[in-house]
Each structure stands twice: as C-alpha cells, then as structure tokens.
Amino acid sequence: MVKVKTEEEIDLMREPNRIVRDCLTFVGERIRAGMTTKEVDTLVYDFIKASGAEPSCLGYCGYPASACVSVNEVVVHGIPDERVLEEGDIVSVDLCAYKNGFHGDGARTFCIGEVSEEKQKLVRVTEECFWKGIEGLKAGTPLYDIGYRVQRHAESNGFSVIRAYTGHGIGREMHEDPSVLNYGRKGTGPRLAKNTVICVEPMIAAGTYRVKVLRDGWTAVTLDKKSAAHYENTLVVREDGVEILTL
Ligand code: MF3
Numbered sequence: 001m002v003k004v005k006t007e008e009e010i011d012l013m014r015e016p017n018r019i020v021r022d023c024l025t026f027v028g029e030r031i032r033a034g035m036t037t038k039e040v041d042t043l044v045y046d047f048i049k050a051s052g053a054e055p056s057c058l059g060y061c062g063y064p065a066s067a068c069v070s071v072n073e074v075v076v077h078g079i080p081d082e083r084v085l086e087e088g089d090i091v092s093v094d095l096c097a098y099k100n101g102f103h104g105d106g107a108r109t110f111c112i113g114e115v116s117e118e119k120q121k122l123v124r125v126t127e128e129c130f131w132k133g134i135e136g137l138k139a140g141t142p143l144y145d146i147g148y149r150v151q152r153h154a155e156s157n158g159f160s161v162i163r164a165y166t167g168h169g170i171g172r173e174m175h176e177d178p179s180v181l182n183y184g185r186k187g188t189g190p191r192l193a194k195n196t197v198i199c200v201e202p203m204i205a206a207g208t209y210r211v212k213v214l215r216d217g218w219t220a221v222t223l224d225k226k227s228a229a230h231y232e233n234t235l236v237v238r239e240d241g242v243e244i245l246t247l
C-alpha cells in the first residue's frame with residue numbers, strides 16, 4: 001500500500017534528506033585514490049551522527065555499515081572493507097539518514113582521478129537517466145513511465161538497466177511501496193498520487209544487466225564484471241511536477 005504523505009510529514013522529511021544530500025557532497029569532496037572503502041564509510045557515519053541523525057543502513061536486515069560503497073563491477077550494496085580505491089575506479093556511494101521519524105536516501109557515483117571514457121560516459125548517462133526518468137513526472141503520471149524513460153535513455157546509449165534492484169517509496173520506513181522499476185512500458189502502472197514520496201534510482205551497467213550476489217549475502221556484481229553506476233534522489237510527487245529533497 002502506498003502511504004501518501006501529509007504536508008507536515010513532508011516537512012519532517014526535509015531534514016534527513018538534506019543530511020543525505022550534504023553527506024554525499026561531503027564525501028564527494030574527500031573521496032580519492034588511496035582511501036579504503038571502510039574510510040569512506042567512516043566519513044558517512046561521522047557526518048550523519050554529527051548531523052544528529054542515524055545511519056539507517058547500519059543494522060538494516062543485518063547490513064554491517066552506514067553506506068554502500070560499490071566499486072566498478074559492484075552494482076549496489078558493496079560492503080565497506082579494506083579495499084583501496086585506485087585511480088580509474090568508479091565508486092557509487094549510497095546512504096540513508098533517519099531523523100524526525102523519517103528516512104532520507106540518495107546515491108552518487110564518483111570518479112577516482114582519471115577514468116576511462118567509457119566509465120565517464122556510464123556515470124554521466126546514469127545521472128541523465130534519473131533526469132530523463134522524472135521528465136514530466138507529476139501527480140497522475142503512470143508509475144512505469146519512469147522506468148520506460150530510464151530504459152530508453154540507457155539503452156539508446158548502449159548500456160543496460162539492472163533489473164534485480166529498484167527504486168521505492170520511502171517515509172517512516174526506508175523501503176515502502178511502490179517499487180519504482182527502471183524499465184517498463186510507457187503509459188502503464190498505477191497513477192502516482194500527489195504527495196507520494198519515492199526514491200528514483202537508476203542502476204545502469206556498461207554490459208550485461210545480469211547480476212549475482214556474492215557469498216557475503218549483499219555485494220551485487222555484474223556477471224560480466226563490467227562496470228555499473230548508480231544515481232539516486234528522494235522526491236515528492238507534486239500536482240505540477242516534483243520536489244527533489246536530496247538536491
Ligand atoms: N540505500 C539503499 C537504497 O537505495 C538501501 C541500502 S540497503 C542497506 O534503497 F542494507 F544497505 F541498507
């Protein structure tokens with residue numbers, strides 16, 4: 001069931017989402033070659049705590065960290081560890097903050113130093129997929145229009161859409177209805193109601209969209225080991241457009 005938010009609830013959601021936004025900016029300014037993914041996680045934990053929020057990911061279904069730090073062929077849910085970031089890597093950082101009784105959620109993919117043209121294009125197109133996905137989005141839009149637009153943009157650039165993970169509603173729970181697929185048929189799906197809060201998060205791969213989860217139960221990697229990128233914002237569906245809470 002989709003829990004449409006009241007204006008008061010949306011106001012309460014602004015703060016955790018601003019913290020997510022600012023934390024992603026903070027990480028983006030510091031992430032560099034030589035840092036371990038665990039050090040990235042520490043930046044995230046400290047930032048969220050210092051903001052008076054809780055890192056929602058920590059302990060979520062047993063997840064052991066505050067951020068998902070996913071390097072190159074890792075699509076999502078990379079567990080921070082001693083892996084050292086190297087020049088040429090692309091790294092997606094996905095994090096959630098809990099404050100005021102609500103969650104905020106966002107992700108960015110960062111380039112470490114000089115990266116290949118194909119990786120640069122993948123990172124750029126993944127962000128563009130977000131913007132294409134929400135083009136024209138407003139109350140009354142059929143839900144699967146988002147996925148249709150994301151998929152069309154990804155595939156027209158020679159990339160593929162990860163199917164195994166999706167965006168989602170968000171609020172008092174980190175994951176609420178509806179699931180927000182990154183592929184789909186135009187004009188289908190339930191119509192989005194005004195004041196629905198969703199996370200739109202294209203996960204786009206350079207090669208196959210097929211993934212497998214490693215034995216740690218979390219880390220999702222592409223089957224062909226080619227890179228994937230991730231870009232996510234939390235937004236409110238409004239009468240006449242969207243209000244993005246993590247920008
Ligand atoms: N932040 C992720 C999302 O976009 C969820 C992370 S799963 C967790 O939905 F276990 F790490 F919390």
Ligand code: CO
Nearest residue numbers: 105199201232
């Ligand atoms: Co999300």
